[in-house]
Amino acid sequence: MRGTSDRPGRFAEPWLLVLTSLADGPKHGYAIMTDIAAFSGITMEPGTLYGALSRLERRGWVRPPAGRRTPPPL
Amino acid sequence: MRPGLAGRLSRALVACHPRRWRERYGEEMLEVLDQHHPTARTVVSLAASAVSARLDPAWRTGRLSLPRLRRAALISAAVAAPLALVLGPVGYGMWQDSYWHPAADEPLETAAFSPHKGIMVTAFGEAIDGMDMVWDVTDLSRPQRLSQFEGGQPMALSPDGRTVATIAYSGQAALWNVADPRRPVKMTTLSDGDGSKLEELAFSPDGQILATARYDRIFLWDMASPARPRLLRALDAPVTSPAGDGPIPFSQQDLAFSPGGTILASATGTDQVTLWNVTDPAHAYRMATIDGAGDFIQAFAFSPRRKLLAAVTFHGTVLVYSLTDPARPARTATVRGLLTRALYPSGSPQPEETPLCATCQPASYAVAFTPDGHTLTVVVDREEMSANSGRDTIFDWHVTGSGTLGAVTAAARDVADFQPVIAPGDRFVLGSPPGSHAWHAWALP
Numbered sequence: 001m002r003g004t005s006d007r008p009g010r011f012a013e014p015w016l017l018v019l020t021s022l023a024d025g026p027k028h029g030y031a032i033m034t035d036i037a038a039f040s041g042i043t044m045e046p047g048t049l050y051g052a053l054s055r056l057e058r059r060g061w062v063r064p065p066a067g068r069r070t071p072p073p074l
Numbered sequence: 075m076r077p078g079l080a081g082r083l084s085r086a087l088v089a090c091h092p093r094r095w096r097e098r099y100g101e102e103m104l105e106v107l108d109q110h111h112p113t114a115r116t117v118v119s120l121a122a123s124a125v126s127a128r129l130d131p132a133w134r135t136g137r138l139s140l141p142r143l144r145r146a147a148l149i150s151a152a153v154a155a156p157l158a159l160v161l162g163p164v165g166y167g168m169w170q171d172s173y174w175h176p177a178a179d180e181p182l183e184t185a186a187f188s189p190h191k192g193i194m195v196t197a198f199g200e201a202i203d204g205m206d207m208v209w210d211v212t213d214l215s216r217p218q219r220l221s222q223f224e225g226g227q228p229m230a231l232s233p234d235g236r237t238v239a240t241i242a243y244s245g246q247a248a249l250w251n252v253a254d255p256r257r258p259v260k261m262t263t264l265s266d267g268d269g270s271k272l273e274e275l276a277f278s279p280d281g282q283i284l285a286t287a288r289y290d291r292i293f294l295w296d297m298a299s300p301a302r303p304r305l306l307r308a309l310d311a312p313v314t315s316p317a318g319d320g321p322i323p324f325s326q327q328d329l330a331f332s333p334g335g336t337i338l339a340s341a342t343g344t345d346q347v348t349l350w351n352v353t354d355p356a357h358a359y360r361m362a363t364i365d366g367a368g369d370f371i372q373a374f375a376f377s378p379r380r381k382l383l384a385a386v387t388f389h390g391t392v393l394v395y396s397l398t399d400p401a402r403p404a405r406t407a408t409v410r411g412l413l414t415r416a417l418y419p420s421g422s423p424q425p426e427e428t429p430l431c432a433t434c435q436p437a438s439y440a441v442a443f444t445p446d447g448h449t450l451t452v453v454v455d456r457e458e459m460s461a462n463s464g465r466d467t468i469f470d471w472h473v474t475g476s477g478t479l480g481a482v483t484a485a486a487r488d489v490a491d492f493q494p495v496i497a498p499g500d501r502f503v504l505g506s507p508p509g510s511h512a513w514h515a516w517a518l519p
Contacts, residue, residue: 028102028105028106029102029103029105029106030105030106030109030110033106033110043115045115045116045118045119045120046084046103046106046107046110046116046119046120046123047087047116047118047119047120047121047122047123047124048119048123049106050099050102050103050123051122051123051126051127053099054095054098054099054127058132
């Protein structure tokens with residue numbers, strides 16, 4: 001029935017789901033995928049996950065944990 | 075998609091990302107793939123990710139520089155040079171093949187005519203590489219080539235000008251629809267179950283029967299439906315080589331229908347012409363055998379008006395037979411020494427004239443009556459070693475009502491060259507110089 005679905009709808013934007021997952025602390029990629037699946041029911045594929053992560057990282061909204069290699073400067 | 079395959083594809087797609095992207099996320103992503111169970115969706119998402127990253131300027135590895143360009147050019151050249159060495163000759167060969175002419179160096183072998191439609195079909199080259207060309211000869215001074223096709227040779231053109239019969243590469247007769255002479259279309263290949271080489275083809279005057287001749291057999295086909303010919307009769311007609319070590323004629327079989335279409339003549343035996351009654355083609359039978367005066371029959375023709383058959387032998391003897399009673403042909407004329415007269419018009423060999431080699435084909439012949447039947451024309455294509463080509467001599471005789479021949483009324487020399495063909499019903503002879511596709515038409519005197 002319309003309006004009563006539990007699906008996240010437009011809130012299923014990958015970057016929003018990734019930010020939501022990381023809100024409670026740093027996670028590894030696979031942990032983000034399982035967390036998103038747990039709270040939204042959406043199975044996010046690795047290609048989608050890392051596409052969103054790279055955009056968020058470029059904007060400075062997330063950053064890699066200390067010790068993680070970053071790409072060399074252009 | 076099987077999980078194993080999806081996993082391998084996923085890992086390959088990770089490697090397809092830009093180098094800078096792989097340095098940042100490649101290791102992580104491979105770890106994720108180790109824990110994840112890749113599916114077709116995984117493969118699609120990674121492919122989209124790779125394309126997106128490739129298009130993203132942020133992941134490009136530096137700017138183009140001259141040294142990088144030079145290095146790329148060197149690598150490209152190192153790859154391209156061996157490829158060019160290998161593929162170049164292959165490509166050149168393919169390009170040459172697209173212009174390859176199966177019978178580029180072959181002279182005219184034969185020609186078939188459809189006088190009512192002004193269409194002529196010429197054949198160049200041997201059966202294995204024969205090329206046929208369709209011409210509009212309505213105005214013979216300005217012939218127009220309408221089309222060409224690789225149909226083999228020799229060939230016959232049906233009287234209505236709609237069907238060409240050729241000897242295909244397979245050795246079988248092939249039928250081509252030339253109703254639209256600009257677009258010949260192959261209709262079918264006749265299969266008579268015989269593997270030997272087909273020698274000759276001829277349509278009956280009404281176009282209802284096609285006769286095909288092999289070395290020792292003649293086949294009669296019902297051509298009521300040219301796309302689906304029906305074998306009516308097979309006739310045993312053995313042709314053997316002349317006795318001794320002499321030269322063997324190029325054309326070992328010849329066929330001609332009488333003007334009324336009731337008699338089929340074929341060269342048989344060592345020196346004979348056999349007349350077949352083909353009034354009922356399905357029950358055709360041998361009617362008579364004509365003696366060839368001890369010499370192999372090279373060419374023959376029926377008179378269009380009178381019941382006469384003229385033949386010319388391998389060494390240049392002209393024979394005329396009366397077919398008033400076709401079962402008992404009677405020879406009415408014999409003219410010997412035609413080849414000698416063609417070779418030595420002055421009566422004896424001149425010092426500059428090189429004698430023929432012993433095993434050469436002495437000459438090729440074409441024989442025809444004029445449409446009124448009053449004149450017999452024989453074209454002698456004499457082989458001259460000194461000229462390295464044939465030169466034609468044309469003889470004409472007046473033919474009496476009883477079938478005897480008067481004195482030679484005309485003798486033209488060197489008017490054509492190589493493999494003459496006389497157009498039936500028309501007064502011209504075709505010849506073709508060796509080494510070209512050109513043909514010449516000479517009006518007969």
